[in-house]
Amino acid sequence: MLISRTLSAVAFLLAIVVLSGCDSSTRRYAVSGNITFKNSPLKTGTITFYPVSTGTQAGEVISDGKYEIPREKGLAPGKYRVSISSPDGETPAAGDAPPGPGGNFASKERIPPEFNEKSKHEIEVTAAGPNEFNFTIP
Numbered sequence: 001m002l003i004s005r006t007l008s009a010v011a012f013l014l015a016i017v018v019l020s021g022c023d024s025s026t027r028r029y030a031v032s033g034n035i036t037f038k039n040s041p042l043k044t045g046t047i048t049f050y051p052v053s054t055g056t057q058a059g060e061v062i063s064d065g066k067y068e069i070p071r072e073k074g075l076a077p078g079k080y081r082v083s084i085s086s087p088d089g090e091t092p093a094a095g096d097a098p099p100g101p102g103g104n105f106a107s108k109e110r111i112p113p114e115f116n117e118k119s120k121h122e123i124e125v126t127a128a129g130p131n132e133f134n135f136t137i138p
Helices: 002-020
Strands: 031-037 044-051 058-063 066-069 078-085 122-125 135-137
Touching: 031 044, 078 135
Parallel strands: 031 135
Antiparallel strands: 031 066, 044 058, 044 078, 058 066, 078 122
């Protein structure tokens, strides 16, 4: 009888531990949206989400004005600062300048600073969703 109660108690405690630890990782959510640049879909670029306080940083390639970060690589709930980049891909006028650290010449950034290195644009990812964020860049 004592063994039966002990086994029942152990089974009960084990069930509580397993159930409470089922999803100990931070939940992530898919994030997507559209980017318009000068009244047209942004052909190519990148979008990066930086956590304002806590969260996970994530980024994705922008193609034909769209981006999509799947849930597996998505963002935890919270506020994020958004940075959008789209270099022109052209070699600078000073063709005799040495290449940058990666071996490539620096391209000129087409996106205004208020949408990338000086961005104050913020979004909030929520469990309720939908986590679709669109941006219009003049």
